[in-house]
Amino acid sequence: MKEDIRDRSISGKRSISIKKKIISVFISAMLLTTSGIGYLVFTSWSSSAEQTMESMARNINKNIYNQISAFVQVPEQINRTSHEITKNGLIDLSDETLRDKFFVSVLSSYDEKIYSFSYGTAEGEYYGARRNEDGKIEIMKNNSSTGGNSWYYAVKDDLSVGELIYQAGKFDPRTRLWYKAAEAAGRPTMSPVYKHFVMDDLTISAAMPVYDEGGKLLGVMGTHMLLSGIGTYLEDVVKDYNGYAVIVEKSTGDLVANSMGADNFTLRPDGSLESANILHLQNADMKKAYEQYIAEQNPFFVYQGKQGELFVSTRDFHMNGVDWLVITAIPEGVLMTNVENNMQLTIRLVLLALIVSLIIYNIATGMLMRPINSLLQVAEALSSGDFSKRVKVVRNDEIGNISSSLNKVADKMQYLINNLEANVKQRTEELHQVNMTLEENKDQLRLILDSAAEAIYGIDVNGNCTFCNLSCLKLLGYSNQEELLGKNMHSLLRHSRVDGTPVPEEECRIFRSIIEEKGITADDEVFCRADGTSFAVEYHFYPQIKNGEIIGAVITFMDITDRKQKAEEIQYLSCHDTLTGLNNRMCFEGNRDKIDILDNLPLSVIFADINGLKMTNDVFGHATGDQLIKKTAEIILQSCRYSDVVARVGGDEFIILLPQTDHADAEKILARIDLGFLDARVAAIKCSISLGLDTKTSQDQPLEEVMANAENAMYKDKIMNQKSVNKDILDTMVETLHTRSPQEKQHSLAVRELCGAVGTALQLSEPEINKLMRAGYLHDIGKIILNEDILAKDCTLTEEELEKMRQHSVVGYRILNLIDDTLDLAEYVYGHHERWDGTGYPRGLKGEQIPLISRIIAIAETYDRVLNRGDLPLAERKKAAIAIVEKDAGMQFDPRIAELFVQMMDKKEQ
Numbered sequence: 001m002k003e004d005i006r007d008r009s010i011s012g013k014r015s016i017s018i019k020k021k022i023i024s025v026f027i028s029a030m031l032l033t034t035s036g037i038g039y040l041v042f043t044s045w046s047s048s049a050e051q052t053m054e055s056m057a058r059n060i061n062k063n064i065y066n067q068i069s070a071f072v073q074v075p076e077q078i079n080r081t082s083h084e085i086t087k088n089g090l091i092d093l094s095d096e097t098l099r100d101k102f103f104v105s106v107l108s109s110y111d112e113k114i115y116s117f118s119y120g121t122a123e124g125e126y127y128g129a130r131r132n133e134d135g136k137i138e139i140m141k142n143n144s145s146t147g148g149n150s151w152y153y154a155v156k157d158d159l160s161v162g163e164l165i166y167q168a169g170k171f172d173p174r175t176r177l178w179y180k181a182a183e184a185a186g187r188p189t190m191s192p193v194y195k196h197f198v199m200d201d202l203t204i205s206a207a208m209p210v211y212d213e214g215g216k217l218l219g220v221m222g223t224h225m226l227l228s229g230i231g232t233y234l235e236d237v238v239k240d241y242n243g244y245a246v247i248v249e250k251s252t253g254d255l256v257a258n259s260m261g262a263d264n265f266t267l268r269p270d271g272s273l274e275s276a277n278i279l280h281l282q283n284a285d286m287k288k289a290y291e292q293y294i295a296e297q298n299p300f301f302v303y304q305g306k307q308g309e310l311f312v313s314t315r316d317f318h319m320n321g322v323d324w325l326v327i328t329a330i331p332e333g334v335l336m337t338n339v340e341n342n343m344q345l346t347i348r349l350v351l352l353a354l355i356v357s358l359i360i361y362n363i364a365t366g367m368l369m370r371p372i373n374s375l376l377q378v379a380e381a382l383s384s385g386d387f388s389k390r391v392k393v394v395r396n397d398e399i400g401n402i403s404s405s406l407n408k409v410a411d412k413m414q415y416l417i418n419n420l421e422a423n424v425k426q427r428t429e430e431l432h433q434v435n436m437t438l439e440e441n442k443d444q445l446r447l448i449l450d451s452a453a454e455a456i457y458g459i460d461v462n463g464n465c466t467f468c469n470l471s472c473l474k475l476l477g478y479s480n481q482e483e484l485l486g487k488n489m490h491s492l493l494r495h496s497r498v499d500g501t502p503v504p505e506e507e508c509r510i511f512r513s514i515i516e517e518k519g520i521t522a523d524d525e526v527f528c529r530a531d532g533t534s535f536a537v538e539y540h541f542y543p544q545i546k547n548g549e550i551i552g553a554v555i556t557f558m559d560i561t562d563r564k565q566k567a568e569e570i571q572y573l574s575c576h577d578t579l580t581g582l583n584n585r586m587c588f589e590g591n592r593d594k595i596d597i598l599d600n601l602p603l604s605v606i607f608a609d610i611n612g613l614k615m616t617n618d619v620f621g622h623a624t625g626d627q628l629i630k631k632t633a634e635i636i637l638q639s640c641r642y643s644d645v646v647a648r649v650g651g652d653e654f655i656i657l658l659p660q661t662d663h664a665d666a667e668k669i670l671a672r673i674d675l676g677f678l679d680a681r682v683a684a685i686k687c688s689i690s691l692g693l694d695t696k697t698s699q700d701q702p703l704e705e706v707m708a709n710a711e712n713a714m715y716k717d718k719i720m721n722q723k724s725v726n727k728d729i730l731d732t733m734v735e736t737l738h739t740r741s742p743q744e745k746q747h748s749l750a751v752r753e754l755c756g757a758v759g760t761a762l763q764l765s766e767p768e769i770n771k772l773m774r775a776g777y778l779h780d781i782g783k784i785i786l787n788e789d790i791l792a793k794d795c796t797l798t799e800e801e802l803e804k805m806r807q808h809s810v811v812g813y814r815i816l817n818l819i820d821d822t823l824d825l826a827e828y829v830y831g832h833h834e835r836w837d838g839t840g841y842p843r844g845l846k847g848e849q850i851p852l853i854s855r856i857i858a859i860a861e862t863y864d865r866v867l868n869r870g871d872l873p874l875a876e877r878k879k880a881a882i883a884i885v886e887k888d889a890g891m892q893f894d895p896r897i898a899e900l901f902v903q904m905m906d907k908k909e910q
Contacts, residue, residue, distance in 0.1 A: 075223030120173025190321035782812030
């Protein structure tokens with residue numbers, strides 16, 4: 001009765017065909033989709049265009065800023081480099097010839113933007129080089145010889161003074177803006193912008209005061225450049241965008257350069273400079289944009305001008321004595337006009353495509369829906385019990401497949417009704433056979449599970465154990481499966497994390513995976529054994545699903561403790577230097593982007609390079625060199641903070657990253673490192689290091705540039721201090737040797753004096769005598785590699801000790817050959833154990849093949865060794881020493897020098 005009422009209710013409803021429903025849905029979907037996509041595309045294009053415009057404006061401004069920075073830094077770098085050269089005595093400005101060549105060579109090394117390089121003294125003298133109106137370099141001179149007038153000379157091919165070209169009037173550099181700016185600042189500075197006194201162009205100068213050791217001003221070094229090139233550069237940058245670019249003095253708004261061809265200055269009747277102001281520009285939009293910036297101080301904004309929107313970007317440019325503002329403006333029409341035209345065309349094409357699609361769709365659905373009527377008639381017949389009806393299949397599509405399936409259902413139902421009793425009997429026999437097979441499979445499954453090397457257990461939906469294999473029991477430390485069956489596996493195995501903190505069941509991955517009905521794999525957890533210990537595992541979770549519902553899960557796992565340990569060791573070795581334990585270059589390069597972030601600004605970089613590592617390796621061996629490297633790493637780590645990153649990036653190179661550290665604080669760390677090396681020693685080497693520092697203060701500044709600056713500063717420090725470092729290393733070796741063996745110190749002093757006396761007797765020149773005495777003092781420096789026991793022995797050395805002793809001349813040669821100040825002594829120390837008859841060592845030189853100084857040292861040192869050997873009275877020891885020299889003349893010693901030496905000693909005794 002209820003079904004009849006429902007059927008009548010359904011039949012009483014208004015029938016709407018599937019075709020109409022599909023068309024309605026299609027139209028609605030198309031309208032919503034095209035409208036939504038159109039809106040998203042339009043807003044996306046608009047947003048993208050605005051972002052592109054903003055990025056374009058910022059990038060143009062940034063490029064201009066970088067160009068100006070590079071432009072202005074050139075003269076300052078010229079001053080610094082030139083000041084260091086003159087300060088270190090590489091060029092003597094009092095030597096007129098060298099001075100002229102120096103100024104000409106410096107100026108010729110740079111392009112025409114640098115029009116002159118000069119030096120004005122505190123007494124009013126003026127020297128340097130300039131480019132004339134034709135771009136040719138001339139030498140400038142203004143002193144008492146020129147009567148206080150500026151004279152200009154041509155430059156010869158060898159860069160020296162040529163003929164006098166031009167005589168200018170009186171000139172006093174002390175009255176110039178650049179000189180006054182440096183004198184007032186007391187440090188390197190940039191001058192105010194001023195007009196070139198010859199050319200119609202603005203000029204700016206980098207000035208550096210020069211002081212003597214007492215702090216008295218000696219003069220000012222100045223590098224002068226023209227600003228016309230900046231305006232041309234600005235025009236080239238913005239011309240493709242129809243934009244504008246202006247550089248002004250920030251405090252006054254006076255023009256420095258512009259891209260609009262406007263004059264940056266005018267001349268008053270008296271010839272003085274009158275700067276043009278940005279508010280006097282004919283471009284009203286730029287004036288208004290500037291006024292908006294002054295009011296809001298916003299570095300980037302959009303200004304609504306008369307011709308449309310302008311994307312305005314500003315950037316401050318600060319330098320010693322320079323405070324400029326860089327302004328760029330790009331009109332929106334560069335991109336937005338094309339965006340709007342493309343959107344209108346797109347809308348028309350979409351509407352046309354929608355109309356055509358509706359027509360085609362209506363025709364296609366009408367043709368495809370026709371076979372459904374036949375399908376409905378057969379379905380009604382089957383529902384009424386008539387299994388004789390069949391659907392006519394006209395197409396091999398989805399409807400044709402449904403029709404074929406419906407026909408098969410009808411065939412099957414008709415067959416089943418006709419053979420019902422036989423089918424029941426057959427199904428009963430098949431079910432019995434399946435049960436027997438199932439029991440056999442169950443036994444086979446248990447055998448497979450217990451044979452598996454991997455541990456396996458199953459749980460129900462509540463997490464209780466349903467089965468486990470032998471490998472599971474073995475890994476967990478249980479004796480039989482009854483200890484696990486029915487128990488909650490979370491509370492037994494997975495109740496704690498790696499760090500020992502408890503894991504609530506609702507936070508357990510396996511518990512969540514049962515709820516979410518998905519498999520998981522994990523290798524970052526631990527399982528607990530029966531005795532309470534834990535081990536690292538890798539496990540796989542597979543849910544068991546029956547009839548669409550999860551009924552439990554199977555978990556397989558293995559012990560990966562050894563694998564974890566090996567992975568951690570490999571990870572550590574891949575990221576750390578094996579010698580020092582510091583980060584290696586690969587780890588440093590891979591992680592530096594994590595440190596190079598805005599939150600770590602200012603970010604300082606220290607570049608360090610060990611001094612004397614090659615000497616240490618060559619003289620004492622690589623084991624001692626490794627000690628020097630480790631000692632250096634220890635000092636650096638002790639001097640740095642916990643947050644600092646220290647990496648060894650080369651054999652003797654280290655890099656230190658100091659996050660949130662400005663230049664002043666970084667210099668304190670630099671000082672701590674220097675202090676740590678003050679008394680550091682490895683073997684007989686005084687530890688020292690060259691350091692360079694730079695600081696990143698802006699996110700726009702590349703870290704690679706800062707690192708390069710720090711490295712350059714380090715190399716500068718190494719070059720500047722190389723002489724003193726080498727002297728310290730040599731002095732430390734000498735001090736160490738003499739501390740180990742005071743007899744060696746007395747011997748070195750005595751040999752030096754004897755060599756000096758022989759040199760005087762041979763009537764050598766004073767420089768040669770000095771060289772001879774220095775070689776005599778350092779002739780046994782190679783004994784630094786010998787221990788105190790060997791040094792203390794006299795004539796009772798073993799063969800092994802004797803071989804080590806014979807190496808000291810070779811080692812001495814290596815040491816002295818690595819130091820510039822002793823390079824001229826190395827060959828003499830190398831040969832002081834050669835013999836006149838050719839049986840000496842290390843090269844077996846003979847006769848006059850042996851250097852003269854080496855032959856003198858051989859006699860002097862033999863005499864002193866014999867003189868200080870034994871306990872006989874001094875007079876007898878002197879006779880014995882002289883007798884040895886006489887006896888070995890012509891064999892060990894040069895006979896002529898030996899004869900002279902004996903005569904000299906006899907005369908001394910008289």
